[in-house]
Amino acid sequence: MFQSVLTGAVNGVDGYLVTAEIDMADGLPCMDMVGNLGHEVRESSERVRVALKNIGYAIPPKRVTINLSPAGIKKGGTAFDLPIAIGILATMGVVELPKDEQWIAIGELGLDGQVRGVPGILPILITAKEKGIKTCILPSDNRYEAEYIKGIRIIELGDLYRLFDIFENWESMVKTKMSQIVSGTSTKTTFPDPIDKSQTHITPNFADIIGQSMAKRAAEIAAAGFHNLLLTGPPGTGKSMIAAALSGILPPMEEKEMLDTSKVYSVAGLLNEERPFICKRPFQTPHHTITPQALVGGGIVPGPGIISLSNHGVLFLDELPEFKRQTLDMLRQPMEEGKIVITRKSGSYVYPCNFMLVAAMNPCPCGYYPDKNRCTCSQKEVQHYISGISGPLKNRIDLCVNVQRGSYDQIREKKAEESSEHICERIIAVRQIQKERNGAGIYNGRIEAKRMPALCEMTKPAEKMMEHYYETQHLSMRGYHRTLRVARTIADLDGKKMIDDVHILEAVSYRGFLDK
Amino acid sequence: MTIINHMNENKAWHKECAYAYFWETAPGIGSATIEKIFELYGSYQKMYEALEDEKIYHSLGLCGKMSEFKQRKKTLIKNHFMDWNVNLRYQEMIGQHIFCIPRFLNGYPHKLQEIDKAPSALFVKGKLPEENRPLVAIIGARNCSNYGVHMAKELGQVLAMHGIGVVSGLARGIDGIGQLAALNEGGATFGILGSGVDVCYPPENIELYKRLANSENRGGIISEMPPGTQAEKKFFPMRNRIISGLADAIIVVEAKEKSGTFITVERALEQGKDVYACPGRMCDSLSIGCNRLISQGAGVIWNLDEFVQEVYQNHGFHININQDTTVSRIEDDQEKNTLPLTLIRQVIYNCLDYNMQPVDRILERVMEKHEILLKDLLIELSDMERLGYVRQENGFYGLAP
Numbered sequence: 054m055f056q057s058v059l060t061g062a063v064n065g066v067d068g069y070l071v072t073a074e075i076d077m078a079d080g081l082p083c084m085d086m087v088g089n090l091g092h093e094v095r096e097s098s099e100r101v102r103v104a105l106k107n108i109g110y111a112i113p114p115k116r117v118t119i120n121l122s123p124a125g126i127k128k129g130g131t132a133f134d135l136p137i138a139i140g141i142l143a144t145m146g147v148v149e150l151p152k153d154e155q156w157i158a159i160g161e162l163g164l165d166g167q168v169r170g171v172p173g174i175l176p177i178l179i180t181a182k183e184k185g186i187k188t189c190i191l192p193s194d195n196r197y198e199a200e201y202i203k204g205i206r207i208i209e210l211g212d213l214y215r216l217f218d219i220f221e222n223w224e225s226m227v228k229t230k231m232s233q234i235v236s237g238t239s240t241k242t243t244f245p246d247p248i249d250k251s252q253t254h255i256t257p258n259f260a261d262i263i264g265q266s267m268a269k270r271a272a273e274i275a276a277a278g279f280h281n282l283l284l285t286g287p288p289g290t291g292k293s294m295i296a297a298a299l300s301g302i303l304p305p306m307e308e309k310e311m312l313d314t315s316k317v318y319s320v321a322g323l324l325n326e327e328r329p330f331i332c333k334r335p336f337q338t339p340h341h342t343i344t345p346q347a348l349v350g351g352g353i354v355p356g357p358g359i360i361s362l363s364n365h366g367v368l369f370l371d372e373l374p375e376f377k378r379q380t381l382d383m384l385r386q387p388m389e390e391g392k393i394v395i396t397r398k399s400g401s402y403v404y405p406c407n408f409m410l411v412a413a414m415n416p417c418p419c420g421y422y423p424d425k426n427r428c429t430c431s432q433k434e435v436q437h438y439i440s441g442i443s444g445p446l447k448n449r450i451d452l453c454v455n456v457q458r459g460s461y462d463q464i465r466e467k468k469a470e471e472s473s474e475h476i477c478e479r480i481i482a483v484r485q486i487q488k489e490r491n492g493a494g495i496y497n498g499r500i501e502a503k504r505m506p507a508l509c510e511m512t513k514p515a516e517k518m519m520e521h522y523y524e525t526q527h528l529s530m531r532g533y534h535r536t537l538r539v540a541r542t543i544a545d546l547d548g549k550k551m552i553d554d555v556h557i558l559e560a561v562s563y564r565g566f567l568d569k
Numbered sequence: 570m571t572i573i574n575h576m577n578e579n580k581a582w583h584k585e586c587a588y589a590y591f592w593e594t595a596p597g598i599g600s601a602t603i604e605k606i607f608e609l610y611g612s613y614q615k616m617y618e619a620l621e622d623e624k625i626y627h628s629l630g631l632c633g634k635m636s637e638f639k640q641r642k643k644t645l646i647k648n649h650f651m652d653w654n655v656n657l658r659y660q661e662m663i664g665q666h667i668f669c670i671p672r673f674l675n676g677y678p679h680k681l682q683e684i685d686k687a688p689s690a691l692f693v694k695g696k697l698p699e700e701n702r703p704l705v706a707i708i709g710a711r712n713c714s715n716y717g718v719h720m721a722k723e724l725g726q727v728l729a730m731h732g733i734g735v736v737s738g739l740a741r742g743i744d745g746i747g748q749l750a751a752l753n754e755g756g757a758t759f760g761i762l763g764s765g766v767d768v769c770y771p772p773e774n775i776e777l778y779k780r781l782a783n784s785e786n787r788g789g790i791i792s793e794m795p796p797g798t799q800a801e802k803k804f805f806p807m808r809n810r811i812i813s814g815l816a817d818a819i820i821v822v823e824a825k826e827k828s829g830t831f832i833t834v835e836r837a838l839e840q841g842k843d844v845y846a847c848p849g850r851m852c853d854s855l856s857i858g859c860n861r862l863i864s865q866g867a868g869v870i871w872n873l874d875e876f877v878q879e880v881y882q883n884h885g886f887h888i889n890i891n892q893d894t895t896v897s898r899i900e901d902d903q904e905k906n907t908l909p910l911t912l913i914r915q916v917i918y919n920c921l922d923y924n925m926q927p928v929d930r931i932l933e934r935v936m937e938k939h940e941i942l943l944k945d946l947l948i949e950l951s952d953m954e955r956l957g958y959v960r961q962e963n964g965f966y967g968l969a970p
Binding site (some may be wrong): 423433453562 | 711712714742763848852853854855924927928929930932933944947948950951952955961962963964965
């Protein structure tokens with residue numbers, strides 16, 4: 054007897070459909086699994102056998118062959134347990150599989166028949182929906198993820214024995230409205246409100262940061278145009294706080310951005326009841342001892358790294374010089390391309406990594422440069438320290454500001470500072486301008502060089518100014534483009550269509566030691 | 570007397586110098602030894618010839634039963650004797666326009682003869698300072714502030730204008746700036762190196778080095794190390810005694826509380842030279858050293874003209890401004906705008922200092938007098954920097970020196 058059950062798997066962050074083919078024939082009793090399978094997939098046979106026995110359906114002593122097609126692609130994970138169990142039950146004649154509509158089943162089985170959650174549900178559902186699948190049977194643990202996919206019916210399953218109920222009542226289940234979860238809790242038809250109070254981690258508000266006007270202005274420009282920012286300064290001046298507050302003034306995520314990032318989290322197995330979906334921009338702060346694989350992705354079983362988990366959000370590298378040069382160098386290409394490709398013998402895995410880089414560091418070993426009164430380092434020591442950051446990384450930073458200790462007067466005066474919400478309004482307006490001019494999803498910080506003449510038009514005085522700086526500061530081509538992009542954002546914040554010389558003048562103040 | 574004269578006339582002098590060069594490069598033989606042996610033989614050539622027999626080794630203390638160390642020393646000297654072709658090596662050196670001026674011959678600066686542990690020989694590329702011209706040393710911190718830069722420049726210029734030579738260590742910071750300013754003003758300046766005269770250290774001052782060594786006939790590079798010696802930390806305190814030895818007066822422009830500059834000051838005091846310092850603000854860490862020197866009795870430079878007069882009075886030289894010293898000034902690179910500053914820029918300018926300050930503090934100070942947004946302040950500062958009024962370093966702004 055032959056049966057097939059549709060299921061799904063993930064490659065990188067994209068789902069693809071897999072057909073589980075089950076055949077039962079006469080012969081020596083055994084269970085063979087084929088289809089380029091990883092270890093844990095092969096173990097499915099054991100889990101399925103015992104689970105089925107424990108719900109009262111021992112597999113007959115026949116030769117069972119299971120194929121997971123397409124047979125050439127390497128498959129991993131434990132999500133195939135459930136579809137295989139269903140297929141076997143069908144070949145045994147215990148259940149009758151619905152034939153009128155396309156449906157898929159995904160899930161891991163415990164030995165007692167419990168259905169367990171698996172990572173990667175979100176991308177699989179997205180693909181399934183595209184391919185015309187109407188229903189998906191998945192583990193209860195994963196239903197939170199599924200709530201945000203419109204247009205596909207979810208049947209959640211906690212125990213294997215409930216399967217019989219489902220197949221018997223399939224007709225009536227199918228008649229229920231789309232995108233409703235059958236075993237009854239909430240139904241969500243829209244994406245959640247991004248300023249969702251239930252999801253606040255303690256993001257500082259700019260109103261709580263005293264003084265630091267230049268750093269705040271730089272943060273605003275960085276957030277508005279998605280530019281990379283470097284904060285330098287002595288310890289304890291609030292660099293980390295400003296970086297964290299920055300994540301609070303980023304504009305709300307667009308639908309596509311939410312989906313993109315949620316897919317990554319799903320694949321990493323990080324979506325759960327508290328956080329079923331990513332609707333707030335991620336803010337990742339890896340410790341400087343992080344390994345290259347954990348940062349960038351990879352590992353024996355390839356998975357997304359921190360840079361992908363900060364997709365459409367902020368990657369904050371505190372104490373930048375403490376990171377190993379080797380680790381930082383791995384950021385180069387992903388930053389350039391917005392994605393990371395991990396190659397293995399079994400194939401390539403592509404993870405997105407469109408993050409905004411914010412970094413903090415001391416400008417010299419003692420931390421006080423360029424305050425000559427307090428800096429005890431020689432010029433050579435300063436140069437050496439700064440050159441320790443990888444050159445290519447320095448090249449990809451757009452803004453560099455120094456954060457200094459405020460005066461006591463500032464603390465005493467308790468002047469009213471602008472709140473994050475207020476700043477965010479300006480940023481949302483500027484993001485809109487960018488969308489209209491550059492195209493959807495292309496922020497000023499990511500404008501390609503070839504589009505710059507069209508999108509970054511300058512007035513004559515501005516052109517002369519840029520020429521002057523190109524010559525006197527010995528800007529590289531990259532430095533030139535980065536300065537111009539920052540000027541573009543400053544002009545947008547100023548409500549001007551063409552970039553004027555004042556915008557260039559301001560943009561240049563944020564070069565810090567990037568051109569040294 | 571200049572080296573050029575020697576070149577054409579005195580062959581005997583050159584011969585002696587060639588042998589002196591041999592002794593300067595001999596491993597394990599220092600100034601004290603050379604002095605001792607010279608007293609015995611009276612001529613570098615005779616000292617050399619005495620190496621043929623064992624007698625000289627007796628004077629060197631390398632005879633009889635020797636420790637391994639002494640044996641090695643003797644072997645090294647013997648090898649040097651074998652390998653070193655006196656004439657060829659000397660011609661090579663002269664070919665690079667480097668001269669060896671041994672202590673016990675004509676041409677060695679009289680001022681250095683007087684000092685404690687005088688160098689046994691000087692190597693010169695260019696000229697030696699003239700005996701009857703006053704010479705002042707401008708020294709100070711390597712990592713100086715804008716004020717230091719400004720004062721070193723002014724001092725170098727003014728001294729050169731009055732025909733007073735400037736001597737220093739060609740180092741980063743104050744030293745190099747003072748020397749460059751003097752050179753640009755058409756004056757004479759001499760750099761004493763802690764490496765061989767053919768090694769430019771620090772590399773940043775290569776332009777200054779080239780001008781002194783090659784083209785302009787108004788200065789020179791001097792060292793007590795033979796050509797080819799690389800710069801090493803231990804050579805620098807030693808060369809400081811030569812700076813103070815050649816100078817008639819020492820000026821310390823800027824120095825932190827603990828500074829290498831004080832080594833030179835100590836030497837100067839031992840040699841009985843006048844020490845002056847530029848006063849500064851109490852809160853500036855780079856002026857603490859100078860202010861302390863003043864409290865300990867150093868002269869205060871509070872007025873450049875008065876200082877120049879004092880130098881002449883104390884060192885009994887005639888004011889002798891030759892035509893040479895009024896050569897053209899080098900044009901300023903940055904074109905300072907001759908138009909008056911706008912009102913807001915005047916306010917900003919007045920809130921700036923030679924000391925670099927972070928933008929936030931400047932913003933506070935400007936806001937006391939005139940409303941301004943941060944971004945507009947940044948715009949004005951950037952423009953003023955472009956025009957040459959302001960200097961910027963990683964978010965700190967100050968007056969351009």
